Amino acid sequence: MVSHYNAQAMESGSITIKGIRDGLQVTLGDGELVDRFAALEARLRDQNAFFRGGEVTLVVGYRSMTRTNLEAAAELFSRHGMNLRAVLSQDSGTLDAAQGLKLGTRLAGSGSGLSGGQVRSDERELVGPGIGPEGQPEAVLVWGALRSGQAVSSDGHVTIIGDVNPGAEVIAGGAVVVWGRLRGVVHAGAFGDRTAVVCALELAPTQLRIAEMITVSPVEARLRKPVPEIASIRDRQIVAERWDAGLHGRR
Template structure:
């Protein structure tokens, strides 16, 4: 419980320091109270930097206010804000998150010389012909023949996967990993997926069903699709 007129609670954890900021008062009061609290602190010489998590509850703060907190807490102190934890995000951030997490369904054939680009997960109902290419920041699911190039996790997501009804690609890419045609059976494989195996440090091919174990955060929609 916060005492009357107290907007900030400071908690020490094994991972550093947590500042719990009451979301009801004005931001100016938060700054004033933090200034008072940290003015009493005098760091010792060579004291290690302590990571700080700021819990904001239902309070939204903009980039300028975040920078103000970073400077106030880190200025001549041995503290550094590592993370802002808030229940509220800006509308633009919410739209970006929705775009990144949505599964976009496209019904078409990607022919030789064509490139299909997408943000988030892609469900392609159709084929990727030799010479065709699909690129997405999320997962790639091809309900058809994957004979061309598929690039999942294009923004660096190594947990992205590529799945196809019939897998005989000329090239698979996941984040910065590349696997070329010689890695696959000459006749191709049915209902398989490709993903990055960290132990082998390469893209491997396995049955679709393994994804529920290898990628536990896969969505309910994708689980139903993969498992029939």
């Protein structure tokens, strides 16, 4: 075990640390968590003086991290004179663990602005965990249900395999696809993309927003037998229609 640990520690290639507006953004990269921590440790040791005093936003992607993992990460940073302030994740359990530790789960300034249905354009590059190598928004895949109080936000498209329960929130720069029942609040095209769509096996959101438009599910939608539906903006209003591969498949 020990030798393995050391061997991996040398390879710090996929740890990226970059300056963002309010501190440092550290991306953990793929691989075993213990190896990632070792790589991070090595990297911070090498460039310790440079990073000291930094406010860290940790980007963990799809990796599922427990409260204990996050505490270990916070401890690692504090050993190097840094402060873990926020965790950006695409895993709802990780987000909750982070919130339990009073860590932020969004970058500064990106949260409250969304609730009005309109997003200031300068927030674009601040929202969400998934900014790809070339500044292209990434698509995000979330496994498992989002429960009340859990939220996912991304610059790009969001796909959720599982239900989005009432009280949960999904915010995407692009489209939102729910392979399950969508009953929470959903915002597609959050930066103003009026071509964004929302689709779900059962489309019954508490509130559905596309770009700057807001609608609620009609009461009947909750009573009839659910069918897969797709919502989009047409003639300046949001319409939901039954999914038809022939009609929508070539979009």
